[in-house]
Amino acid sequence: MTDPQPSAAPHAGAPFGAMLRGALVPSALAGLLAVLVLALVRGPDAIAGGALGLVVSLGFFASGMFLLSRLVRDANPTAFFAVAMAVYLGQVFLLLLVIIVFKDASWVDGPALGIVAFVVTIVWQVFAMRALRRARVPVYDLPDGPEGRP
Helix, strand or coil: CCCCCCCCCCCCCHHHHHHHHHHHHHHHHHHHHHHHHHHHHHCCHHHHHHHHHHHHHHHHHHHHHHHHHHHCCCCCHHHHHHHHHHHHHHHHHHHHHHHHHHCCCCCCCHHHHHHHHHHHHHHHHHHHHHHHHHHCCCCCCCCCCHHHCC
16 A cells, blocks of 8 residues: 655645636636627727727736746745735836827727726636635645644
8 A cells, every 4th residue: 555645735826826727717708708798889999999908907917826826936925025016016017018008099999998907807806716715725834743633
């Protein structure tokens, strides 16, 4: 009989990977549905703005979760906070760049972009939190030794 191998403890970035996997597909589907509805309601001009809102929103949230899942491998809270703030600052600068590039584009329907970005944001947050709760990642380590076992 072989001894069961102890499972490796999840690293500090594990929750972000679970949240990325749990939120990406539902958010993309909700964004595509929002683009289609807006194309029917506002006309075909809303497709470009809605698609841009979908791509920017998914890119914003997915890149943040992906980078945090890869960069935060130790459980040091100070390093975690510094990395998270650096990732967020980079995302804000990229959003600023997107706004500057597309602010005068006549083919971008601003309300469609905003509505799709809002839909993707809400769906992303809901499904990311759902994925985090289902991932059941421990928030603390059990003490070593016989008294730490149930």
